[in-house]
Amino acid sequence: MAFEIMSGSQAAAVAVQRSGVDMVSAYPITPQTAIVETLANFDARGELGGEFVSVESEYAALASCYGAAAAGARAFTATASHGLAYMHEVIHWCSGARVPIVMVNVNRTIGAPWCLDPDQGDSLSQRDTGWMQIYCSGAQEVLDTVMQAFLLSEELLLPCMVIFDGFYISHTYEAVDVPDLETARAFVGPPAFEAQLIPGGPANLHGLTTGDKQIGLVKNRHNCMLRAPEVFRRINSRFKETFGRGYDVIDSVIPPGVKTVILAAGATAETVRWALPKLEGTGLIQLRMFRPFPGPELCSVLEAHDIEKVVVIDRNCSTGMGGIFAQELQAAIYGMEKPPAVRDLILAGGIDLTLGMLDSALEEDMAGERSGQQWGDEL
Amino acid sequence: MRIEEITAKQEMLNAGHNACPGCGAALAVRYLTRALGPDLAIVLTASCWSIIAGMPPLTALKCPILHCPFPSAGSVGSGVRRGLNAKGKHDTTVVVLAGDGGTFDIGLQALSGAAQRNEDYMFVCYDNEAYMNTGMQTSSATPFGARTNTAPYPLFKEGQKKDIMQIMAAHGIPYAATATVAYPEDMERKLKKAQEIRGFRFMHILSPCPPGWGTESSDTIHLSRLAVRTGFFPLYEVFNGTSWKMTCRPEGKRAPLRDYLAGQRRFKQMEEARIEALQEEVDHDWEKLLEKIEASRL
Numbered sequence: 259m260a261f262e263i264m265s266g267s268q269a270a271a272v273a274v275q276r277s278g279v280d281m282v283s284a285y286p287i288t289p290q291t292a293i294v295e296t297l298a299n300f301d302a303r304g305e306l307g308g309e310f311v312s313v314e315s316e317y318a319a320l321a322s323c324y325g326a327a328a329a330g331a332r333a334f335t336a337t338a339s340h341g342l343a344y345m346h347e348v349i350h351w352c353s354g355a356r357v358p359i360v361m362v363n364v365n366r367t368i369g370a371p372w373c374l375d376p377d378q379g380d381s382l383s384q385r386d387t388g389w390m391q392i393y394c395s396g397a398q399e400v401l402d403t404v405m406q407a408f409l410l411s412e413e414l415l416l417p418c419m420v421i422f423d424g425f426y427i428s429h430t431y432e433a434v435d436v437p438d439l440e441t442a443r444a445f446v447g448p449p450a451f452e453a454q455l456i457p458g459g460p461a462n463l464h465g466l467t468t469g470d471k472q473i474g475l476v477k478n479r480h481n482c483m484l485r486a487p488e489v490f491r492r493i494n495s496r497f498k499e500t501f502g503r504g505y506d507v508i509d510s511v512i513p514p515g516v517k518t519v520i521l522a523a524g525a526t527a528e529t530v531r532w533a534l535p536k537l538e539g540t541g542l543i544q545l546r547m548f549r550p551f552p553g554p555e556l557c558s559v560l561e562a563h564d565i566e567k568v569v570v571i572d573r574n575c576s577t578g579m580g581g582i583f584a585q586e587l588q589a590a591i592y593g594m595e596k597p598p599a600v601r602d603l604i605l606a607g608g609i610d611l612t613l614g615m616l617d618s619a620l621e622e623d624m625a626g627e628r629s630g631q632q633w634g635d636e637l
Numbered sequence: 638m639r640i641e642e643i644t645a646k647q648e649m650l651n652a653g654h655n656a657c658p659g660c661g662a663a664l665a666v667r668y669l670t671r672a673l674g675p676d677l678a679i680v681l682t683a684s685c686w687s688i689i690a691g692m693p694p695l696t697a698l699k700c701p702i703l704h705c706p707f708p709s710a711g712s713v714g715s716g717v718r719r720g721l722n723a724k725g726k727h728d729t730t731v732v733v734l735a736g737d738g739g740t741f742d743i744g745l746q747a748l749s750g751a752a753q754r755n756e757d758y759m760f761v762c763y764d765n766e767a768y769m770n771t772g773m774q775t776s777s778a779t780p781f782g783a784r785t786n787t788a789p790y791p792l793f794k795e796g797q798k799k800d801i802m803q804i805m806a807a808h809g810i811p812y813a814a815t816a817t818v819a820y821p822e823d824m825e826r827k828l829k830k831a832q833e834i835r836g837f838r839f840m841h842i843l844s845p846c847p848p849g850w851g852t853e854s855s856d857t858i859h860l861s862r863l864a865v866r867t868g869f870f871p872l873y874e875v876f877n878g879t880s881w882k883m884t885c886r887p888e889g890k891r892a893p894l895r896d897y898l899a900g901q902r903r904f905k906q907m908e909e910a911r912i913e914a915l916q917e918e919v920d921h922d923w924e925k926l927l928e929k930i931e932a933s934r935l
Contacts (some may be wrong), residue, residue, distance in 0.1 A: 280723035283716065309719050313712065314750030321709035321747065325680065325716025328703050331723040333716065347706050455703050455717060457678045457729040462696035464704040466687060 262436050266427035269397040269434050270336065270362045270420070271296030273404035275306060276442035280331035280449070283311040283322040288374055289424035290338040290364040308332070316341035320348040320361065327357035328463065330453025332408065335359070338424060339366035339380045346384070349417075353388025353479065355464050358411035358451055359418075360404065361389075365524065365573070366424040367608055375608030376423035378524065378574040382548075382582045388479055390418040390486055391549040393523040395531075397432040402503065405437075405446055406493050412451045413489055414482050423573070424608070426525035437501055445500050483550045490547065507552040512541030512563050518620060519543050519560075522571040523583060526611045530571070533613055540620060543568075545583060553590030560591065565598045569619045575606040580631050588629060599624050605634040612637075649674040654697035656689045659854025661844030661861065662763040663689055664818040666698075666734065669761060669842075672828040674700055677730050680717055682710035682744060684736030685770045685846075686763070710735045711747030715756045730832055731758035737778035738768050741799050752808040752837045759831050759838040762801065765846035773849040773903075780869075781918065782911045783903040790906055797918060802841055802875065809878035811836040816872065817843040819861035823872055823885050830874075843870045851902020863897040868923040873930070881929040894919055 264272065271293045274282065282301075284294045301310035313319050316337045323333035337345065342363050352359055363381045367373035381391060392407065394400045403420050411418040422428065437445070454463050467475075487507045498504030511534060512519060519541040520530045527544035534542060543559060545552070560568070572581025579585060584602035591597040603619045605611060611634070618637040624630055649670030656663035662685050670677060677700040681687065687704060691697045705713040714733035721729050735744055740762035748760060767785050768774040774787040777799040788794050805813045812834050816824035824842070831838040843864055845857045852860060864870035865885060872885040894916045898904040907915075 281716065281719050308723070311715065311719070311754070313715070314746060314753070317708065318712035318715075318747055318750055321705065321712035322716035322719070324705065324709070325703070325713035325718075326720035326723070327716075329678075329717050329720025329724060329726075331720035333720075348709060351706050351709075453720075453724060455678055455701050455720075457676050457701060457721070457726060459701065460696045460699050461701040462690055462693040462698075462704075463702060465681075465690055465693045465696075465702065467693065 260436055261433045263431050264397060264434050265292060265429055265431050266397040266400050266422055267292035267364070267429070268296050269401040270404050271300070272436060273401040274334050275300045276437055276439060277405050277408050277446040278332070278443050278448070279308040279334045281309045281311065281323070281326045281333045282306065282335065283313050283319045283333065284335050285313055285316045285319045285337070285341065287316070287338050287341040289366055289428045290336050290341070290362070292428065293336040293362060316344045317348060320345045320352065323359045324348060324352050324355065324357055327359050328355065328453070328455045330449065330451070332449040333359050334361070336362035336364070338364040339368050342380045342384060343368055349384055349387045349389060352417045354475070356415040356479070357417065357454070358415055360407045360411055361417065361419050362404065363419050363421045364424045364428045365421060365608070373607065374424065376426060376525070376573065377606055377608040381419060381421045382574050384419070385549060385582070388416065389549065390416055390483060390547070392418065392420050392547050393545065394420060394422040394427065395524055395528040395544060396427060397430070397434045399505065400427065401434055401436070402497065402501070402505070405442065406490070406497060408446055409450070409493050410486065410489055412449060414486060415451060416479065416483055421524065423525040441500065445497070486550050487547065487552060487555065505546060507547035508555050508559065509544045509546060510541065510559050512559070516541040516563065517566040518569070519565050520569045520571060520616070521545055521583065521587060523548060524573070526571045526573060526605070529611050530616070533616060536613060537616060537620060551586055551590060556587065556590055557594055560598055561594060567599045567601065567624070569601045569603055571603050571605060571611060573605040573608055575604050580604065599627065600629045602629070602631045603634060604631060609634050646671050647674065649699045651697050651699070654689050655691055656685070657848055657854070659847040659857040660689070661818045661846060661857050662686060662765060665763045665842045665844050668818070668821050668824050669732070669828060670698060670700060672825045673730050673732065673832055676728060677732060678703070678717060678721065680705055680710060680714045680731065680733045682735045682739040683707040684739055685765070686734060686736070688770060707739060708743045709747055710739050710744050711751040711760065714758045714760065715751050715754065718756060718758045733758060733760045735760070735762055737762060737764040737766060738776045741778045741801055742776050749808065752805060752810050752839070755810065755836045757835055757837070759840065761840045761842065763842045763844040765844045765849060767849055769846050769849040780915065782907045782915050784906070785903070793907070793911070805839045806875045806878040810839060811877060812874065813839040814874035815841045815843070815870065817861045817864060817870060818845070819858045819865065820872060820885055827874060827884070849903070851905070852900060856900065860897065860901070863892065866892045867894045867897045867919065869894060869897055869919050871923065871926055873926065880933045881926070882933065883930055891923070
């Protein structure tokens, strides 16, 4: 292992190369481009270990990953924003077909108008597509999570999206502990799933079915995804043994006696982590896994610390409802005996999180209300 | 070829499939799989064949079929080819099967991308000249003058049928050919030739559709043959986008187009002026094709 200075995008590409893939198929889009270019450079040096395909669209990128994975190969792609939206049909198709694929999405606002800032609305609008979603807060986490995502995806036969904020993570250079190739390849291993498409005999893969059979498929996919936290912990425990670090589906920093926590996913979690010493009496819960939603884990942490108020950082907004992480949290805590009040801090458009915003959201008197919203641009 | 020779070959299409009686697409795929099988993998996009293949776990074919979203066929084919290669299955023939909608319209971008990359598989378009699986709506493969359920009387399909062969030839792919079900030996020769070539190969197969075209199921072969004899659908092949060759030239003078149009309900109320306009278009395309063939000989 050796520390190298690299961006979040480079960390994602290095993780793919270290994991060992049969095919990378991708199309460039800001702010994901450096991932594709770094992988192309590996290919140019003969170090990728698989095929690199420059396709004509994001739709083609994911569709070719579907074909490769159906044939039993390990496939990777990366995109952002409009690219992810353009893939939407195939995103559904891949999870329905139960092919393991790892895709990185770098958060960026979806237009109109054109906007490059890291709103999370792109990945969150793919919430219900049957993909696992893991949000990363820094380049090291990106590298580690991409490697783990191959194992998670192949064990559960569900595709996995690894997500991080454009620019704040994709373009920020950090010191990253990079595993050597041999150790990394040994950790991830060759593709650990069976091919669906096997020449030589009949098979009618993903052809027409009826609702009475479809409900069983949907239920099976749902129940499989609910196993993700358990599998993720097992993978991370082995990862920690090998590389000396590991993660959980949520990570919390809650000092004793603290009754208020901030819930954040992605780069804002890292911002809050650094700000905590200045935010007296406040803790942090980093939401890492978003699908499946770690409701039981969240409730258990909130209950254990008797948390009275949660400030949720939502760099997104579901128009007509509000921040999506806050909605999901409120649905999860509904059954708690003493659910905390939820204050939703909306940073739609991917605006920067400031200490002033956090101070205001934390100090805001909720006047007995169980929930409320604040817009970041008003603070 | 004698009929016994044809029937003695290994059939890859089982009886009991879901095609309509007289379906040109079912025949086309029967010939296709028999010529190319058994080490064959089919990528199938939304089309009549999504239904003809049957409901999983049942299947009409003896080779695997991977269904895919409508616009994605060309790209899924690329992935399957590379995936099979990664598994050491370099010898398996990968065929992407699409209707005219999945080729001329919604699938054109993926098809063009795969052709430009010279992906190593065969893209086969069975063309029944409209969206037949949803009940005969206009596609860009629908001929001028035809009536469809999105161009009902007094409307009609305006504009020419898109010339997909010229588009594919312009990509400079190693091999592209037309075929139709009335000429199974011609089709088989082309398929086998295509199978031996590496890189991107394209087959355009005219497949009459009795319910869509408004014809008797017993007319399929007759119409397929007339399409060739009138010059409406010439049988030819193109090598590397530059070398054009006719494979089945009508004997003597081409039959008048109205022989082909007559008896098809989709052309029933076609005005005389439009028949003449379509005849002119066919004549023009025929001359252009002959010029390309002549130039290829030089």
